[in-house]
Amino acid sequence: MLKRLNNYGPGVIVTAAFIGPGTITACTLAGAQYGYVLLWALVFATVATIILQEMSARVGIVTQKGLGEVINHSLHDSIWKWPLFALIIVAICIGNAAYEAGNLVGAALGIEAITNPNKWIFRGSIIALTAIGAVILMQGTYRQIERILITLVCVMALAFIVTFFLVKPDLTQLFKGLVMPAIPEGSLLTVIALIGTTVVPYNLFLHASTAKSHWSKPEDIPKARSDTIVSIGLGGLIAILVTSTAAASIFTFGLSVNNALDMAVIFEPTFGSLSKYLLGIGLFSAGLSSVITAPLATGYVISEILQLKGDVNSKSFRLITISIVVIGAVLSMADVKPIQIIILAQFANGLLLPIIAMFLLYAMNNRQLLGRHANTKWSNFLGFSVLIFTAVLGVRLIAKALGLY
DSSP: OHHHHTTOSHHHHHHHHHSSHHHHHHHHHHHHHHTTTTHHHHHHHHHHHHHHHHHHHHHHHHHOSOHHHHHHHHHTTOTTHHHHHHHHIIIIIIHHHHHHHHHHHHHHHHHHHHSOOOHHHHHHHHHHHHHHHHHHHHHOOHHHHHHHHHHHHHHHHHHHHHHHHHHOOOHHHHHHHHHSOOOOTTOHHHHHHHHHTTSOHHHHHHHHHHHHHHOOSGGGHHHHHHHHHHHHHHHHHHHHHHHHHHIIIIIHHTOOOSSHHHHHHHHHHHHOHHHHHHHHHHHHHHHHHHHHHHHHHHHHHHHHHTTOOOOTTSHHHHHHHHHHHHHHHHHHHTTOOOHHHHHHHHHHHHHHHHHHHHHHHHHHTOHHHHGGGSOOHHHHHHHHHHHHHHHHHHHHHHHHHTTOO
């Protein structure tokens, strides 16, 4: 059993990265506003994520290089090299610093849900969470960080599973929402948000880098594939559970919420204090896991595209990760709403996602690079289908960031 569990890790880290406070909030609002109708979008997002992340893990295992290194090598002296790297830095570094503030705030809101909302508890929680994240990133080895994130994802999953059963959702409507795509009037941006918080470009970098740290030979690809399917499938399940929980309670009772903390407050008189604590624990776990993964992903990306030597224990890598944590903490403690930064990050990520997916597919068809582990025709069909959709999604995100849609 223990040997089988050792096969899991990089996929769980990706799940910890995309199931953060932003995803929990997007799922809560989707369920509260539209009931079970948009669950199909989460199914699509989960499948699309599995397709791209499996390719990313395969690149890392076979080449023993991160995706940033592969892109750097592929471009050589191309005139597009530095413009692309500048886009990556804007989208991932600046964006993740802003998202880190949201992750810290989200985890602190989870603590507030369990205690009583209080300015000093909130700020104390931010300080404590910043310290915990910094210590883990500064002192932890890759394997230690991996185990911490696996634990947090398991706690998160358990909390949301139990909450789901407490509210007793309508299983017929739930199943219908999963298998029958529908976009009610006014819900298109919510659909984009659900997919956009799941299929994210920096996780492609993160997965390749963690896969090469976890596995060392092509024979391990089946293990990596299993890890990807199970772990990201679990992440998709968590998102579906959160959406369904909001649909079964807030939507059914015609209530209004702005975030998952509001849902926790509403739950207590209706479903008992246990539901409030479970939601608080789930939100805290989601926030803390993302507090760790956002800087971790940034460290991998910058180290690879700038060809900095060393691993997670190197000084340069740790300096990058701690910088993201500190900037996030300053933004959250200063009550600064990093809306403009997040809009800039959304714009860059909307442009970056199809570009990185295109480079990934290019690498997956390079037989000199991957040999017999290159993409099959079926893999290419699935990959290009996701690429086309992410390109459309990218245009929508850019239009939204510019206020054109």
